[in-house]
Amino acid sequence: MKKITGLLSIIFAFIFTIVLASCSSTSGVEVEKNVTATTSSITFELTFARNENLENKTASPYIKAFNYDETKEDNIGTYVSKQDCTFSGVYTSSTVTFTSLTKGAKYVFRFYVTYNQSDELIATWVESTLSDNKKEIKTVDDFLAMKDDRDGEYTLMNDIDFSGEKLTGLFNSSSQSFTGVFNGNGYTISNFLFESSDNGIFGYTKDALIKNVKIVGTDEEYLLNNLDEEGNPLELVNGNFGSRSDANIGTLVGNAENTEFVDVTIDNVNLSLKGNNKATLKVGGVVGLALNCSFTNVKATNISITSEKLCTNVYVGLFAGAINGDALETDNGTYTAKNTSASGEIKATLSYGSYEGNAYIGGYAGDLGSSGLVSESYTDADITLYRDPKTSNSNKFSLVVGGFAAGNLGGSMWVDGCVAAADIKVVAGSDSTTLEDAALSKLCTKTSYFGGFVGVINKHINRIENSCYVKKSAGLNVYALESETDEESNVKTLIVKNNVYANKQYDAILTNLVCANDDAFDTSVLASEVSAVVAKYLA
Structure with a gap:
């Protein structure tokens, strides 16, 4: 009996050893990690050795995160979240990010592989988020x-x-x-x-x-x-954007939302671009589109925005393509812009195929539709626009130009104590070829507006106060014919122009808004720097 019992013990031990060996078989997954931490996230960049089980998808790696608990022997506290490892191409790398973590906190991460219907623990890591993100x-x-x-x-x-x-x-x-x-x-x-x-x-x-x-x-x-081969400085275009589809483009920021700008200067920037016939472009010397933003002491000088082909819907300004939304509440106050300026040139050829479109060109902003206050600001602008001779009168197109802003397409306009020092020239022909006179109507089949300060005052609640337009040299000139003359019928039917605003379609508060060259203007309502711009061109 003792021999039988001993034999059974040997058999049982042998079977147990086989089962244990089967359970301990591994996926063979080997991994190295690189960790990047912020105040609220931890990212693992994982590098795997080539593994047949990974490539055959019989092994599935993942990471579990736990709060760090120093009172426990393994330091594993409450469960936080799980992230699967996803791969692209050869199964040798994966990036896993844990977000919404606590600032300056320690976590335990356990790296598992699901293999043969069981979870195999490969590694345990302890990592922390940053207590601050100062770099x-x-x-x-x-x-x-x-x-x-x-x-x-x-x-x-x-x-x-x-x-x-x-x-x-x-x-x-x-x-x-x-x-x-x-x-x-x-x-x-x-x-x-x-x-x-x-x-x-x-x-x-x-x-x-x-x-x-x-x-x-x-x-x-x-x-x-x-230098070029002859020793002359090469022309540098900071942004040669070629032909663009829908885009917001600015020197500092293309698309700014709920962003505060303080004490920023931008100088000597050349932005060159082309549109395409279906593009919507917003282009500015500082920002392309500003939505619910605030600008304090922001100045842009020597800005050049040029285009051989502006198409469809474009918004261009030396400061911003478009400023929309509400005022942003900041430590400096609640307003859109204060003590800001932009100077330079906008030069473009308007070229359209068979698509309907509009161009809004302003010395400061193409679209100034923000309910927040813009104050103590000015633009010093030279705006020159030509018509592509290939453009036919089959186009449904409108052109709106203003020395300070083309208009307020995106919302209300509130301006106080601002100046547009601008020369605006719009010619029906091309600057590079001599053509027979072609009426501006071949470009603008929809009514177009040109104003020394603002082109169109649209719907919404609008206030323009204590502001003025001052011509730099030639002032505002719109030539319906390429020979730089006006054709009476074209001017009357296609263009409405005025030294201050071209068209007031809706009720607006216009207080002390004048052309400084023609009317006495009380410069005491302006900040000293803005007043100096007026004085410069009245001297």
């Missing part, structure tokens, strides 16, 4: 690395010279908006170039703050180091 920027690489931490707080520690290096894909979609703080610390960012698909230095921003920074498109030293 210093000293190099071009530091600057470009901001895209990896969109909600960081950045401080520029010295001037950054891109020396012609391109700003590729920095915050270039709404889902990748910059949501942090950028403090230029008084330093300068210079000599940058955009890729044709970019929208601005900061492509998209949301709930962000940008302050204390100087932006210079091209400086003399950079030009001297970039």
Whole structure:
């Protein structure tokens, strides 16, 4: 009996060993990690050794996150969340991000692989979110690395010279908006170039703050180091955007939402672009589109916006393509813009196929439809527009131009203590070819408006107070024929022009709004810097 019992024990032990060996068989998954933490997220960049089980999808890796509990031996606290590892192409890499984490908190992450209908624990990691997101920027690489931490707080520690290096894909979609703080610390960012698909230095921003920074498109030293074969400085176009579909383009930000701008200067920037026949473009020297934003002490000088072909729906201004929405509440107050300015030129050829469209061109903004106050601001603008001779009268097109703003298409307009110093020239013909006289009606089959201060005052509640238009030299000139003469019938039927505003379609409060060249204007209602602009052209 004892022999039988001993034999059974040996058999049972052998069977148990076989079962245990079967249960301990592994997936063979090996992984290395690189971790990036912010104040609210932790990202694992996982690199896997080539593995047959991964490639055959018989092994499925995932990560579980737990709160860190120092009172427990394994430190595993309450469950937080689970993230599966997703792959593209060969099964050798995966990026997993845990979001909505607590600032400055420690977490336990357990890496599992589901294999043979069981969960195999591969590794345990302890990681922490940042207690703050403050980072210093000293190099071009530091600057470009901001895209990896969109909600960081950045401080520029010295001037950054891109020396012609391109700003590729920095915050270039709404889902990748910059949501942090950028403090230029008084330093300068210079000599940058955009890729044709970019929208601005900061492509998209949301709930962000940008302050204390100087932006210079091209400086003399950079030009001297970039000469052609004959030793002449090369022409630098900071943004040669080619032919674009729908886009918002600005030197600093293409598409800004709920963003505050404080103490920013932009100088010597050349933006060149073409539209296509179905495009909607909003282009500005500072921002393309500003929605619910605030600007304080923001100045743009020597801005050049040029286009060989502007099509369909375009909004162009030396400061902004369009400013819409409400005033943003900030520590400086609740308003849209205060003590801001833009100077430079807008030069474009309007070219249309068979599509219906509109162009809104303003010295300060193409569309100034914001319910927030714009005050103590001015533009010093030269606007020159030509008609592509190929454009026929089959087009349904309207052109609206204003020295300060074309109009308020996106909402109310509230302006107080502002000045448009502008020369505006619109010619029916081309600047490069001599043509027989072609009536402007071949471009504008819909009524078009041209005003020294504003083109069209649209519906909504509008207030324009204590502001004026002052001509720089030639003033406002619209030529219905290429020979730079007016044809009476064309001017009457197609164009409404006035030294201050072209057309007031709806009730608006217009107080002390005049053409300073023709009427006495009380400059005491203006800030000193804005008043100096008026005095310059009245001297």
